[in-house]
Amino acid sequence: MRRKMAAGNWKMNGTGDTLAELTTLANDHAQAGCDVLICPPATLISRAAERVGHTTIAIGGQDCHAAEKGAHTGDISAAMLRDAGASHVILGHSERRENHGESSEMVRAKARAAWDAGLTAVICLGESLAEREAANTLDIIGGQLAGSIPDAATAENLIVAYEPIWAIGTGRVPTLDQIGEVHDFIRARLERRFGAGVGKTTRILYGGSVKPDNARDIFSVANVDGALVGGASLKAADFGAIIAALSA
Numbered sequence: 001m002r003r004k005m006a007a008g009n010w011k012m013n014g015t016g017d018t019l020a021e022l023t024t025l026a027n028d029h030a031q032a033g034c035d036v037l038i039c040p041p042a043t044l045i046s047r048a049a050e051r052v053g054h055t056t057i058a059i060g061g062q063d064c065h066a067a068e069k070g071a072h073t074g075d076i077s078a079a080m081l082r083d084a085g086a087s088h089v090i091l092g093h094s095e096r097r098e099n100h101g102e103s104s105e106m107v108r109a110k111a112r113a114a115w116d117a118g119l120t121a122v123i124c125l126g127e128s129l130a131e132r133e134a135a136n137t138l139d140i141i142g143g144q145l146a147g148s149i150p151d152a153a154t155a156e157n158l159i160v161a162y163e164p165i166w167a168i169g170t171g172r173v174p175t176l177d178q179i180g181e182v183h184d185f186i187r188a189r190l191e192r193r194f195g196a197g198v199g200k201t202t203r204i205l206y207g208g209s210v211k212p213d214n215a216r217d218i219f220s221v222a223n224v225d226g227a228l229v230g231g232a233s234l235k236a237a238d239f240g241a242i243i244a245a246l247s248a
């Protein structure tokens with residue numbers, strides 16, 4: 001019912017040389033049993049899209065501006081991402097929320113802009129360690145979900161990514177029960193807000209220190225429909241192993 005997805009977020013990593021990894025990935029996983037999405041830095045999007053144009057690998061941006069165009073020096077619109085060859089865009093990543101002060105309201109406006117440009121939004125939700133230790137995880141996730149996702153969500157234009165901030169780049173992964181609890185909660189909230197059709201078919205990815213050696217266990221959890229991978233998406237061998245775990 002929900003096709004699995006392996007999504008790679010290269011963050012601020014990669015120059016032209018790095019595209020060789022993408023070529024390896026395309027050659028080795030032409031027949032991947034899951035959807036594959038790579039979100040390179042903006043400077044590489046058009047070159048990446050050209051490299052994988054003949055394959056099923058999709059290319060995405062890591063952020064976009066909420067406005068269609070205008071005086072926003074240094075920013076990139078959703079239509080520009082689309083024009084460069086992207087089909088998806090990551091929005092509301094915790095690094096954007098923290099480093100750029102992005103509120104859920106801003107993320108929601110960006111998602112609307114992404115949809116207007118025909119992009120699928122990968123909207124990220126996640127609690128800090130302090131919030132988890134204070135037993136506020138579900139409140140935080142519920143609030144971010146309500147605030148960040150516009151009303152016009154469908155299973156085609158939306159992918160949700162649960163990324164606990166304390167698991168990103170730390171090697172510290174929640175227990176499978178903790179992952180399952182949040183994914184079940186997100187699923188229930190999506191069903192309540194958007195109805196069973198959209199709620200049951202929208203994909204929910206897990207992100208935060210996903211590696212080849214823990215991927216299979218994480219993917220065994222109900223309502224985990226794939227992964228949003230940072231560090232381990234930079235090397236085709238590692239990301240390929242994660243693709244293989246999802247395709248099994």
Ligand code: 13P
Binds near residue numbers: 009207208228229231
């Ligand atoms: P890591 O896989 O490096 O922990 O990063 C996760 C992430 O933030 C993906 O968006």
